[in-house]
Amino acid sequence: MAFSSSPSSFILFLVSSLLLHAAFGELICEELPNDKCAFSIASSGKRCLLEKYARENGEMEYQCRTSEVIVERMSEYIETDQCVSACGVDRSSVGISSDSLLEPQFTAKLCSSNCYHNCPNIIDLYFNLAAGEGVFLPDLCEARRINPHRSMVELLSSGATPGPVAPQSLSSHAAGAPALPPM
Numbered sequence: 001m002a003f004s005s006s007p008s009s010f011i012l013f014l015v016s017s018l019l020l021h022a023a024f025g026e027l028i029c030e031e032l033p034n035d036k037c038a039f040s041i042a043s044s045g046k047r048c049l050l051e052k053y054a055r056e057n058g059e060m061e062y063q064c065r066t067s068e069v070i071v072e073r074m075s076e077y078i079e080t081d082q083c084v085s086a087c088g089v090d091r092s093s094v095g096i097s098s099d100s101l102l103e104p105q106f107t108a109k110l111c112s113s114n115c116y117h118n119c120p121n122i123i124d125l126y127f128n129l130a131a132g133e134g135v136f137l138p139d140l141c142e143a144r145r146i147n148p149h150r151s152m153v154e155l156l157s158s159g160a161t162p163g164p165v166a167p168q169s170l171s172s173h174a175a176g177a178p179a180l181p182p183m
Contacts, residue, residue: 027076029066037064038091039079039122041071047125052094062094069096069128074121083119086112098129101140108148111141 029048032040040048047069055061084091088109089100100106109115110126123137130137 027078029064032064032078034062034064035091036078038093039084039089039125040064041074041077041121042066043076045070045072045075047071047096049096050092050094062092067096071121071124074124077121079119079121083115083122087115087119087122089122096125096129098126098133101126101130101133101135104144104148107140107144111144116141 026043027040029037029040029042029046032048034050037048037050042048044066047067048064049067049069050062051065052060052062079089079091083089086109088106093100101110110122116123127137130140
């Protein structure tokens with residue numbers, strides 16, 4: 001049972017080693033290409049974020065970094081192009097910010113069924129960002145569904161959420177109303 005020194009055996013060994021490494025490899029934010037960084041989650045469960053900094057020559061450069069934001073129940077995840085499109089997020093966004101929640105076009109896409117029910121990573125991120133601003137994302141989405149012109153600014157300033165719904169109409173509204181983040 002000696003190891004054959006033929007070139008085909010060596011190639012088979014090399015390919016097997018690479019596949020084994022890939023199977024047990026870790027997703028490390030600093031090793032991701034910039035176009036896959038935003039909305040990814042490292043093996044550690046921490047969110048990846050794209051940072052911009054000035055080089056010595058004054059030129060701006062982007063780099064993927066590991067944030068301190070921990071995602072529960074998810075790790076080793078690179079967001080799909082379908083979810084990036086459905087939710088209206090931008091892979092070239094720098095850092096993590098709740099500013100986009102103030103934009104009606106963005107919240108319309110974020111609260112859409114395609115995003116809200118199919119993209120748990122993005123919904124979890126914006127659920128937590130909204131909570132940091134004192135807004136419950138399901139309430140924001142419900143307010144948008146009832147009155148598309150109502151914005152997060154109005155929710156923040158009034159502190160109000162949609163009022164109770166009459167029992168007869170509850171079933172018709174409940175079907176389209178998002179609940180907690182789908183994680």
